[in-house]
Amino acid sequence: MPRISSAPVYTPKQVAILDGAVRVFLRSGYGGTSMDRVAAEAGVSKQTIYSHFQDKDGLFTAMMEHMTIRRFDGLFDAAHLPGEPADLMRQFAATFLHKLVDRDYIALLRLMIAESERFPELAKLYGRTVIQQGRTLVSTYFRAHPELGFADPEAIAHIFVGSMVSYVIAQEIFYGNELMPLSRDRLIDSLLALLLPPAQP
C-alpha cells in the first residue's frame, strides 16, 4: 500500500544525530539552537554533523520530516474498526486527543507553525500527513454513514478535528488550563452531542 510520504533510511549515526537534534530543536526552537549544542547532545563532533547533513537548514528539515513521519505514520490506521458511530467516534476522539496532548507533539506543532513561512515545504508535508489525512479519514467515514445526515462531510470533519486541535492550542500553548479549565471529557461529550443528536422516536 503506497504511502503519501516515504521515510528516508538513515544509518545509526545519522539517527543519533537526528535524535540529538530533536531534543535541542524542540526545546529551543530554530534560532535558539546552535550546532555546537546539537553536537554535544548527539555525542559527535560538529564536523560529523556537517558531513552527514548539508547545513543547519538541512539538518532541521531532515529532523522535522523524520518526526512528522515517525509520529503520524499509522496513527489513523486503527480507525477503520466497525461499531456504532457513537462508540467509534468517541474512541477516535479520545485517542486523537491523547496523542495531541503530549509534550513532544506540542513542541513539534509549535515549531512547525513558527517556521511555516521560512520552510513552506515542511508546513505542506505536515498539512498532508496530519491535517489532511485526519480530515479525509473522518469525512470518508461520514460519507459512508449517510444516516448521520451531514450535508457537507468535509466541513463537519474539519469541525470535529479542528476543535480538538484548537483545544490543544488554547489549553496547552496559551495556558488555558490555568485561565479557563475545560476537560477533555467535556469537549468530547459536547462534540458528540452536537454531531449525534438523540434519535427522535
Place this chain on the structure above:
Amino acid sequence: MPRISSAPVYTPKQVAILDGAVRVFLRSGYGGTSMDRVAAEAGVSKQTIYSHFQDKDGLFTAMMEHMTIRRFDGLFDAAHLPGEPADLMRQFAATFLHKLVDRDYIALLRLMIAESERFPELAKLYGRTVIQQGRTLVSTYFRAHPELGFADPEAIAHIFVGSMVSYVIAQEIFYGNELMPLSRDRLIDSLLALLLPPAQP
C-alpha cells in the same frame, strides 16, 4: 468600564519604533530580527531604541502587547446586538473569520505560538485578551438562550470559536487552501447546522 488589560501610553517616537518593530518582527520572527534592521525600518538609530526600551526582549514584549491590545480591543463589543440567534451567530462568525484571515493577524498568531514558551506572560495575555474573551462572550450568549439546549455552554463555545481558529491555522498556515480547499461559507453553514438544528414542529 474597566478593561482586562490597559494599554500603555507611548510617545510618538516610541510609536514609530514600535511600528518599525512590528514590520520586522512579524515578517522575520524573533530570532530572524536584528536590532539594526528595526532601527533602519523605524528611521532611528539603534541607541535610540535602547534608550526607550530595555533590550531586545523588552522591545519584543512591548510590541506584542501593543499589537494584541490594539487589534482586539473592542473586537467583541458589537456582539451584544439583539436578533434571532441564527442571524446573530452567522454574523458573529463571519466577522470573526474576517478578522482572523488577515496577514498581520496570522503573523501575530504565528509569532505568539512560536514564542509562547520563551515568553509565557505574552501567551497568557493573548489567552486572556483573545481566546478567553471570545469564549466567554459566546458562552454567555448561550447561557442567556437556554432554548438552544446546550448542556455545557462553555464547551460548545470552544467548539464554535475553536473550529474557526483551527480553520485559519489549517488553511492559511499549513497551506490547506492548496491541498484541501474549504470556503468560509461552507464552514459557517455547517457550524450553524450543527448548533441550530431545524426546530421540530
Place this chain on the structure above:
DNA sequence: GTCTATAATCAGATAGAC
C-alpha cells in the same frame, strides 16, 4: 569518517560626542 582548531561573520549592547 571523525575529530580539534580556526576562520569569518554577525548581532546585541555600550561609550562618548553633540
Place this chain on the structure above:
DNA sequence: GTCTATCTGATTATAGAC
C-alpha cells in the same frame, strides 16, 4: 535625547590532522 563608532561574545561553516 539622539547619533556614530566600537566592543564583545557567539555562531555558522571549514581546513587539515589522524
